[in-house]
Amino acid sequence: MAADPRFHPLAGPLTLGEAAAIAGGELRGDAARLVTGVGPLDAAGKAEISFLDNRRYASQLAATRAGAVVLPPDFANRVPESCAAIITKQPYLGFARIAARLYPRPAPRPGIHPSAVVDPSAVIGAGTEIGPLAVIGAGAEIGSDCVIGPHAVIGDGVVLGEGCRVMAHASVSHCIAGRFVVLHPGVRIGQEGFGFAVTPEGRFETMPQLGRVILEDFVEVGANSCVDRGSQGDTVLGAGTRLDNLVQIAHNVRTGCGCVIVAQVGVAGSVTLGHGVQLAGQSGVAGHLSLGDRARVGAQAGVMNDVPAGADVVGSPAWPARETLRAFAALRKLGQKRAGTDSDRG
Amino acid sequence: MAADPRFHPLAGPLTLGEAAAIAGGELRGDAARLVTGVGPLDAAGKAEISFLDNRRYASQLAATRAGAVVLPPDFANRVPESCAAIITKQPYLGFARIAARLYPRPAPRPGIHPSAVVDPSAVIGAGTEIGPLAVIGAGAEIGSDCVIGPHAVIGDGVVLGEGCRVMAHASVSHCIAGRFVVLHPGVRIGQEGFGFAVTPEGRFETMPQLGRVILEDFVEVGANSCVDRGSQGDTVLGAGTRLDNLVQIAHNVRTGCGCVIVAQVGVAGSVTLGHGVQLAGQSGVAGHLSLGDRARVGAQAGVMNDVPAGADVVGSPAWPARETLRAFAALRKLGQKRAGTDSDRG
């Protein structure tokens, strides 16, 4: 099954030779054969390219009807006869590049929709598209070749670099963003963080939140995620960092480059992440902690202490992964022993 | 206390006889008596109907001033004298039907608000209401008798069947929806999922997300929940499936019919749920797993392995419920023993 052309218009066919070159792979098959689309292993047809990366799906390879498959060297001999092979050590990357060529992202349609509300003092770059009912505040600066989606709100003074895409219903305030930043629908950037002082009578008084959000080049933020501005100083997402959906980033968090933060993660205030830190889904990090470069936090883990560079932690509270898995195994045995005891009684 | 008529206009009175018929219950009381509204057991007045379903609230029955109570047979004799009884084995369902008759959902007000931005190529069904400042994209097809709320954004090519309701600020793209689908405020449907390849230099390149979201008939999605489109192929929510608020459904998830997914659950990519699967609040399911029909996952559980049909799992990582509860009990004893030991020393 090819991609639905209502949503994913096809740029035109590639030859297998072109596809192999784009993927940086070695072709086994007819270099002149045309492919017109992509599809998953179990559904792609003979004019489509597929890929094999996750070995969980290797059993689908023998039966695939795909015209070609991008795959790693050790699977090259398991491709059916009707199917060409594009062999590369990075099949997922190679396939991504072929797919991006066949189905390029729609280019911005330059211009400001007549229903948009753009402050006269805002500066809009060349080639930029401002969608219906978008709002651009006073003094905002939008770079060239950006797409500002329908209903997006860009606050006063916000700066976006070239090639940014702000999708439907996203709101951005108190923010300086670099180039090629992507904010998915419903993202909240730059709002007041959660900060207040308590009076002797027990009332809460808001601590003014006087910082900004800095989004470095190529940052992407998933749907309905929230990044609060700094209380003082800035909240910073380092270059290339990607957030999935429904993530919470509190005030004054700073991440290094290339961090990966999966859906529904929460990072409390003033946490520092090094480069390449990975936080798996629904995990949380308590305030004021530091996680070193390439630290990895497991799904649903609760980080309560600093994590050294390169360490893997899991569990809530989070401990080193190996130790925790052993503790869980021991706990499970305890449960089974009790179960045994109970059934002896029954 | 009756429902606030500013928000919940009343359709008109019912006789108790009519109410009992609607509920499919047996009436003990005066069939001609009129009821004009509904209310909770501890607040309903004599012109109102209440219900008893959760036994936790049974103690309120003796003191209720409600005119009638819908309840199960074993409580029928505990109703106060002033109060009629509508007796049924499904009191919650019976009461829901009476309430829906007394307070019907407002019908669509057909027409397109002058402030809405509707592409000329979009097709809008008969009887459909398009609210203020809604945006309907090119080639979109909206069925008959739908309500598209204020500020909703329906993307290019999206198809919605008859009787759908899309509430304020929801955004829908790359989606084919059946009949009577309900999307609550702030819902995000069809955006790009979280998928990227890593280059040998460590940079991330987006994997084009070339699928769709299929929402079958009667699907409901709660406020600010997110359903990403498939990377290839589709993300599918089966007929009648209901999602609560702030739920994350990643690309290529497929659910059966009648699944129940409670608030803040996260389901990672390519997970398959059978029919009638229940995921309790804040639970999570790791990628590429399968949960069989009627599997049940406890609150905050973290599912790391396939779950067989009909199984109950709890905990993080999730194990079978009975075994886990025993393990927790054993763990608790360990904590108490240590506490004892500590105080012996103290």
Next chain:
Amino acid sequence: MAADPRFHPLAGPLTLGEAAAIAGGELRGDAARLVTGVGPLDAAGKAEISFLDNRRYASQLAATRAGAVVLPPDFANRVPESCAAIITKQPYLGFARIAARLYPRPAPRPGIHPSAVVDPSAVIGAGTEIGPLAVIGAGAEIGSDCVIGPHAVIGDGVVLGEGCRVMAHASVSHCIAGRFVVLHPGVRIGQEGFGFAVTPEGRFETMPQLGRVILEDFVEVGANSCVDRGSQGDTVLGAGTRLDNLVQIAHNVRTGCGCVIVAQVGVAGSVTLGHGVQLAGQSGVAGHLSLGDRARVGAQAGVMNDVPAGADVVGSPAWPARETLRAFAALRKLGQKRAGTDSDRG
């Protein structure tokens, strides 16, 4: 580094004498010296005021270049010579008050933006600002001196007291709000809760959600958080209660005054919280439970039973904090023992 004037315009300088009076602190330094802004300890310059409250940052005090620091008495003698001290037992509160004076929240700009869609039957108070593309429904009543942000949707019949601020993209329906309520971007108030009955054939029928949301004075709700209206009766957030981002409050929850609910917390239906209850990040409370005044729930905890007033609980399922910490320590030892055993074998 001072606050970015593009986002945080400065109201004008204060003398240190004025600042000390605002903070309610004792000044050690030149009362006539002017300060023009605030900054963090490690970045503030000599015309700026900083503060020290979290002892984690005490080591930054000796090297600060701030013109003055608000701090507690026991640190007064550790301030560098170039730096004035404002000494108070509540340095965080004192500093908040100085910052609020230097950087006051922008006042509403009274009037209705021409792009807003305001029903003729709505009542808008004096001095209130209605932003671009906001929608105000029939019969809504907005108090004086409110700010309704761009793209906010205020539903039919909603009542907001004086001084409320509803930020970009928030939606409010079926709600009565007091004075000085703050709803951050993307907040969802008053939508249908998650309630349905199951028919004997296994289909779901929606239970009409006939209640409201009551937001008492000074309530604040963080970005993209959701508060469902009552099913019958009301969902109530008590005066001064503050919710962080991405919080879920289900139907018929009732909180006392001054509760603190941190990001990504979920509170299930019909839960009652006393006054001053604190729920830490990503914790959850199961339905129909009661938590007494000043109960505290740890991060990621899962509350499955009532919690008495003043109790601290942690873990999932949540137990009393001391007992749980002991159990975790015992569990950790088990993991380490097994690790020892394993390596003996290796």
